[in-house]
Amino acid sequence: MTSVINTGQKAHIIRDDKEAIAIAHELAAEFAKGDSERDQNRRLPAEEVEKFSQSGLWGITVPQEYGGAFVSNATLAEVIKIISEADSSLGQIPQNHLYMVEAVRLDGTDEQKKFFFDLVLQGKRFGNAFSEVGTKSVNDVQTKLQPDGSDFVLNGRKYYSAGALLAHWVPVIASNPDGKTVVAFVERDAEGLTLLDDWTSFGQRTTASGTTIIENVKVKAEHVIPHYLAFERATPMGAIAQIIQAAVDVEIAKAAVRDTIHFVRKYTRPWVDSNLEKGYEDPLTLYNLGNVQIQVHASEALLRRAGEFLDIANESGLEELKVVEASIAVAEAKALATEAALLATNKLFELAGTKSTLEEFNYNRHWRNARAHTLHDPVRWKYYAVGNYFLNGVYPPRHPWL
CATH class of the missing domain: 1.10.540.10 (Acyl-CoA dehydrogenase/oxidase, N-terminal domain)
Structure with a gap:
């Protein structure tokens, strides 16, 4: 460990x-x-x-x-x-x-x-032990928090525990005896807590993620948060999670554009049919790079707008409509950030050319990171939530993935 x-x-x-x-x-x-x-x-x-x-x-x-x-x-x-x-x-x-x-x-x-x-x-850091595999859905929590005198005992197994390997505390999502979702804060060196460095994804490789095994871990009552309450009323809980994910995707896109510009300016040759001297003069390269840059700038603008909507929701005292508007704004930002990240990381190689695929540059990390990170929740459901809200006035669901 x-x-x-x-x-x-x-x-x-x-x-x-x-x-x-x-x-x-x-x-x-x-x-x-x-x-x-x-x-x-x-x-x-x-x-x-x-x-x-x-x-x-x-x-x-x-x-x-x-x-x-x-x-x-x-x-x-x-x-x-x-x-x-x-x-x-x-x-x-x-x-x-x-x-x-x-x-x-x-x-x-x-x-x-x-x-x-x-x-x-x-300066203490919280990791996470949230996700499970093999369950009916992501909100089907099998990790159990059971009473143990005046405190609790925790048992379960978690995966994709990003940040846990480098954390001081590992908050664990669990189901309490009433079947409600709570967060149990566990110190990293707690007896019965095992962190495995077994994250093997091709992307986001250094997120200090892995498997968390929880075996009869003692938890003090004062270290348990009733997390279900955040979703029984209008709060920005899910939107906070999502705006951070969106910010990561926007910057994967920006990093890819940065390296595309550097490589095309320095190495890329013009296509033979263009009759030009420099690769960066190629009109089709210019068109495609312009398209990518516009998508990235648009995703940045939506991200900033989403943050402003969240601030308005907080300032309103968490008025339900303001919280809903913030959730939808974050969903819009997350949707476009995903598209921009995948587009930019693919176009890097198309515009830069074969040499850009050499291991010495390691540019494939941008695509690997974008592809892995944008799978944290399906962006197709963002479009659904946005469309359903504007067309039918249906409020988005309350959970950490929207």
């Missing part, structure tokens, strides 16, 4: 949106240097994740009354976008951590908020 780097130092506390974005740019410039090498060797980014969380960026959504900056959701998406262009795996790793911060904000007791938000501001 991969060891967690722990400097013993408390994380920097970011004070506002401007500082969050500035720090994200600084880190991205550093993280981009080792992106390809980490991917090729599947080297988990332990040092990078430690710098990332110590920077304070993992605590930017902690409410101000608990010591955080509580940045806008537009800023949250922008921060993830900036980091993801440098390394999409690093951009994805804090997704579930930030999701848990929102879960505590919405449904934690005041004591839980004080406890967990303090951990976050110290």
Whole structure:
């Protein structure tokens, strides 16, 4: 099991949106240097994740009354976008951590908020143990939380536990005795908790993911959040999860465009029938690159718009219609981000040519990352939700995937 780097130092506390974005740019410039090498060797980014969380960026959504900056959701998406262009795996790793911060904000007791938000501001990281396989659907939770005196005992098996290998705490989605979904926060070194470094996907290879085995793990009552409450009323819980996923996809697309431009300018020859001197003068290349760039810019705009809708929903006191509008706006952003990421990563090779497929460039990581990451939830259902809302006035379902 991969060891967690722990400097013993408390994380920097970011004070506002401007500082969050500035720090994200600084880190991205550093993280981009080792992106390809980490991917090729599947080297988990332990040092990078430690710098990332110590920077304070993992605590930017902690409410101000608990010591955080509580940045806008537009800023949250922008921060993830900036980091993801440098390394999409690093951009994805804090997704579930930030999701848990929102879960505590919405449904934690005041004591839980004080406890967990303090951990976050110290630089402690939450991983995740959410997904199961072989069940009827993603919300069919077989992991069980059972009473054990005044506390609980937890048993189950989870997969795709992104970030867990480098986390200090592993929040586990479980079913309580009433069949309702809760989150049990488990410390990484808890007896009975086993994390396996067995993630074998061809994409997002360094997300510190794998299998989580939970065998008779003791859980304190104060470490359990009634997560089902977030979906029994209008909240931005699902939209928060999705806007972060969308931000990762947008930046996979941007990274692919960046490398396409670099390669075409430096290496690509014009097609023989064009009668031109330079590959970057080819009119069909220009047309196709223009199309990709427009799609990427449109996805960026929808992402920013989605963040603004989420902020409006929060400012409204979670008025149901405002929450619904935010969920739909995020669905639109996620849909276009998926399309842009797949388009940009495919066009890279078409426009750059055969040489761009050589292993020395490792450009295939962009397509692999886009293809793997955009499968987290089916984008076809985003279009359905958007169409059904605008045509029939049907509100989208309440769950973490919309």
